[in-house]
Amino acid sequence: MAYVLLGIAIAAEVLATSLLKTTAGFTRLGPTVACLGGYLLAFILLAQAVKEIPVGVAYALWSGLGTATIVAIGAVFLDEPVGLAKLAGIALIIAGVVIVNLAGEH
Secondary structure, eight states, rough: OHHHHHHHHHHHOOOOOHHHGTTTTTSSSSHHHHHHHHHHHHHHHHHHHTTOOOOHHHHHHHHHHHHHHHHHHHHHSSSSOOOOHHHHHHHHHHHHHHHHOOOOOT
């Protein structure tokens, strides 16, 4: 169940981060409330997940999957460029998440 909570926490964080641009610097009420609500939900669920998942493992998954997803969203929906260097960086982040998870099992 902890990994389900972590997955929902990551999704909430990704949604909130995706909404940041629409808040216009937190000057638009609706997007701002949705964005902050997403971050609040994400942190509440992350706090619950780390009761059972080692915090290093949980945070590696949180940050790695969140970063990779946000880069993909930026490329697909926000017309942000994705070059070889950015792809290599994402690959290194994913490799780091895998290594941290494998190290957490031993």
